[in-house]
Amino acid sequence: MPSQAGRLRAGHRTAMLPYLLMLPALLLLVGMLYPFCLGVYYSLTSYFLQYPHLFRFIGLGNYVKLPGDPLFAYSVQFTLVYTAVAVLIQVSLGVGVALLLHARIVGRGVLRAMMLMPLMMPPVITALMWKVMMASTKAGILNYLLGLVGLGPVNWLGSVNGAIVSVLIIDTWGNLPFVSLILLGGLQSLPYEPYEAAFVDGAGSVEVFRYITLPLLKPFIILATTFRVMDSLRIFDVIYATTVGGPADATMNLHMRAFFYAFQWYQMGMGMAYAMVLLALVFVASYVLMGYWRRAAEQTEL
Amino acid sequence: MRTRLRCFVWVGLVSMVALVCLASIGEALAGESPGLAYFRQAKINWRQFEGQKLTIGLNKHQYTESLLPLIGEFEALTGIKVEYLILPENEYGAKLTADLSQQRGEFTVIMAGAMRNWGYVPPGWMVPLDDFLKNPKLTDPSWYKLEDFFPGLIAANRWNGKFAGGTGEGPLWSIPVMSESYILPYRKDIFDQYKIKVPTTYEEMAEAARQVKQKAGIDGLVARGTANFPTIATGYLSGVKSYTDGKWAELDEKMNAQFTDPRVIKFSQIWTDMLRESGPANWANMTWYDGMETFAAGQAGMYPDCDFFAATYEDPKKSKVAGKVGYALLPAGPGGSTYSGLFTWALGMSKATKNKEAAWLFIQWATSPRTLLNATVEYKNYNPTRVSVMNDSRTQKVMGGWGNGTYLKTVQENLKTARIAWVPNPERPRLGDTWARALHEMYFKRLTPEQAMQRANDEVNKIFTEIGLRK
Numbered sequence: 001m002p003s004q005a006g007r008l009r010a011g012h013r014t015a016m017l018p019y020l021l022m023l024p025a026l027l028l029l030v031g032m033l034y035p036f037c038l039g040v041y042y043s044l045t046s047y048f049l050q051y052p053h054l055f056r057f058i059g060l061g062n063y064v065k066l067p068g069d070p071l072f073a074y075s076v077q078f079t080l081v082y083t084a085v086a087v088l089i090q091v092s093l094g095v096g097v098a099l100l101l102h103a104r105i106v107g108r109g110v111l112r113a114m115m116l117m118p119l120m121m122p123p124v125i126t127a128l129m130w131k132v133m134m135a136s137t138k139a140g141i142l143n144y145l146l147g148l149v150g151l152g153p154v155n156w157l158g159s160v161n162g163a164i165v166s167v168l169i170i171d172t173w174g175n176l177p178f179v180s181l182i183l184l185g186g187l188q189s190l191p192y193e194p195y196e197a198a199f200v201d202g203a204g205s206v207e208v209f210r211y212i213t214l215p216l217l218k219p220f221i222i223l224a225t226t227f228r229v230m231d232s233l234r235i236f237d238v239i240y241a242t243t244v245g246g247p248a249d250a251t252m253n254l255h256m257r258a259f260f261y262a263f264q265w266y267q268m269g270m271g272m273a274y275a276m277v278l279l280a281l282v283f284v285a286s287y288v289l290m291g292y293w294r295r296a297a298e299q300t301e302l
Numbered sequence: 303m304r305t306r307l308r309c310f311v312w313v314g315l316v317s318m319v320a321l322v323c324l325a326s327i328g329e330a331l332a333g334e335s336p337g338l339a340y341f342r343q344a345k346i347n348w349r350q351f352e353g354q355k356l357t358i359g360l361n362k363h364q365y366t367e368s369l370l371p372l373i374g375e376f377e378a379l380t381g382i383k384v385e386y387l388i389l390p391e392n393e394y395g396a397k398l399t400a401d402l403s404q405q406r407g408e409f410t411v412i413m414a415g416a417m418r419n420w421g422y423v424p425p426g427w428m429v430p431l432d433d434f435l436k437n438p439k440l441t442d443p444s445w446y447k448l449e450d451f452f453p454g455l456i457a458a459n460r461w462n463g464k465f466a467g468g469t470g471e472g473p474l475w476s477i478p479v480m481s482e483s484y485i486l487p488y489r490k491d492i493f494d495q496y497k498i499k500v501p502t503t504y505e506e507m508a509e510a511a512r513q514v515k516q517k518a519g520i521d522g523l524v525a526r527g528t529a530n531f532p533t534i535a536t537g538y539l540s541g542v543k544s545y546t547d548g549k550w551a552e553l554d555e556k557m558n559a560q561f562t563d564p565r566v567i568k569f570s571q572i573w574t575d576m577l578r579e580s581g582p583a584n585w586a587n588m589t590w591y592d593g594m595e596t597f598a599a600g601q602a603g604m605y606p607d608c609d610f611f612a613a614t615y616e617d618p619k620k621s622k623v624a625g626k627v628g629y630a631l632l633p634a635g636p637g638g639s640t641y642s643g644l645f646t647w648a649l650g651m652s653k654a655t656k657n658k659e660a661a662w663l664f665i666q667w668a669t670s671p672r673t674l675l676n677a678t679v680e681y682k683n684y685n686p687t688r689v690s691v692m693n694d695s696r697t698q699k700v701m702g703g704w705g706n707g708t709y710l711k712t713v714q715e716n717l718k719t720a721r722i723a724w725v726p727n728p729e730r731p732r733l734g735d736t737w738a739r740a741l742h743e744m745y746f747k748r749l750t751p752e753q754a755m756q757r758a759n760d761e762v763n764k765i766f767t768e769i770g771l772r773k
């Protein structure tokens with residue numbers, strides 16, 4: 001029979017349990033917070049690795065210089081436009097692919113397994129593989145295939161517009177499976193009653209898609225969009241492995257800029273300022289999108 | 303069952319211990335490695351810092367690869383324990399700068415060299431090596447033979463600390479282990495076949511490139527093209543210096559940018575026009591590696607860049623053009639002379655090193671005639687920095703065959719006048735990146751040459767004002 005004191009101690013222990021379970025996650029959070037806070041601090045200083053004597057707290061000095069920096073305006077514009085276009089393409093195609101994989105066709109299992117392959121490759125390997133395929137001469141595989149249908153060789157990575165399109169292609173190839181996977185999961189979780197009712201009412205497949213599938217899929221679409229928006233805003237590895245921000249700074253988004261300032265030119269203060277701007281963009285985007293997602297999830301009550 | 307398992311475990315452990323004991327006895331009985339005898343010829347006590355520890359951080363390179371198997375030899379010779387770290391170049395640069403900036407001393411012996419010294423010396427992060435060289439307890443001058451190094455290379459690693467001037471004078475900050483200069487390899491077979499003249503001016507070079515493209519159907523030339531400073535550093539910068547008779551520098555003594563000089567603008571226009579017309583379609587994406595591979599695959603007529611790429615061109619296993627390449631000096635400017643740039647990797651010492659004498663012993667060992675000879679002959683570290691290594695029969699046999707002798711002839715001629723083309727300044731990466739971007743703007747015709755150079759000028763001026771070097 002546990003004594004009074006023993007029962008008290010046991011009570012304490014069970015009360016502590018949730019906190020103890022959270023401890024590893026808390027430690028990780030603190031571990032991440034320290035470099036983050038340091039980064040915020042550095043963005044408020046004139047920290048040049050090579051000139052320690054110039055180190056000084058300058059408040060918003062770095063941020064004030066940003067609008068005057070010719071590289072900044074383009075980086076913001078490119079980051080936003082790229083994200084918008086990439087997410088639009090990826091989610092639209094993702095819905096299509098998910099619908100195809102949901103349909104009862106022969107070899108569905110094999111197709112689904114094949115779809116997952118790009119997800120399994122590290123982004124840098126993907127980028128390098130595509131870089132070889134996108135060689136600008138007729139010797140490149142892509143240009144060779146284009147040549148077979150009579151189209152001229154495209155300067156994939158060496159021209160300003162070609163580079164942007166190429167990065168888009170590589171990014172889409174690598175991340176479409178992810179979007180499709182989320183949407184496929186969504187499709188599979190949809191209730192069948194609305195479809196039955198629609199069938200009884202004699203609705204065509206287009207109307208079924210427009211009035212039943214799409215609205216019910218809304219939370220999943222928004223979820224996939226949120227992930228892709230956050231990733232596209234921050235895209236780095238594909239660009240670094242293929243064009244390194246070129247040509248002529250065409251693919252220089254905010255993340256690449258921050259990298260150049262911090263790790264090529266050793267200007268930590270300015271680099272962190274760029275990173276903070278990117279962080280603000282990502283935060284705002286995810287906050288807005290999560291709000292949409294919550295509302296959509298409530299609407300569909302899934 | 304359990305006792306049998308325990309029996310096995312014990313037998314396994316005992317036999318492992320026995321093997322290790324036997325192995326170490328065997329090694330001790332085997333005696334000294336023959337290499338140590340060579341080092342013992344030096345009239346210094348290699349073991350004077352026995353028991354100390356060194357951490358060496360180096361970047362990935364044929365030279366550093368050659369050191370790795372020999373580290374054990376160094377430890378046996380000196381009794382100094384060495385921990386080393388090899389990183390790819392970009393990563394190494396960032397990590398090294400961070401370590402030096404905080405004076406942590408994690409990197410003791412470092413890979414530096416003429417241009418890097420300009421960033422590391424002004425904040426006082428490096429130790430001058432002259433005192434170590436003159437100390438009879440630490441260096442045996444007749445054995446080490448500092449005079450065996452090519453004088454231009456030692457000069458490149460001397461600097462008196464003044465920006466916009468002063469290379470070649472002052473303390474010696476690092477010992478060169480590898481050198482490169484810039485020449486013009488060209489497809490001798492194509493030039494002979496279509497009777498194209500080997501260019502001696504840049505206008506002739508543009509014409510030769512045009513002819514190669516028209517008649518042979520491959521790119522007339524390749525060159526580095528990514529929008530960062532390595533693109534400037536080699537063929538292009540040598541061309542700029544040649545075109546301005548070696549009298550122009552990208553910064554004057556007051557650190558004002560000089561990009562708007564009309565001769566520089568004119569040459570940049572020639573260069574970008576030539577590449578746009580007869581160069582590769584993806585010039586803007588080409589690194590030195592892409593250029594070298596393209597030339598070695600037989601897809602280009604010329605590649606004005608590093609001389610030692612010849613090691614790849616002339617290797618039948620790596621290139622389709624082995625034996626078909628000729629090596630000429632870079633074209634001359636209107637004044638009639640050619641000025642090649644120079645680059646060296648060199649070993650230096652971080653000021654935060656706690657046991658500097660031990661670190662000097664490592665540097666001395668790593669740059670001794672025998673170690674450098676091994677690096678060149680066995681590990682293809684080109685170009686060698688010691689005259690004795692260059693003249694060694696094995697080196698001569700390999701390098702002498704390149705281009706039917708034209709390689710050695712051209713390089714030895716080149717080394718007479720090759721010099722560090724950049725002006726000492728600590729912002730070479732950012733300056734170079736800005737310059738390369740101006741070339742991109744010209745190449746893609748987004749700006750006129752004058753506008754592009756003016757913008758680069760303004761940007762560079764802003765940079766130097768920001769760091770307090772320009773009023």
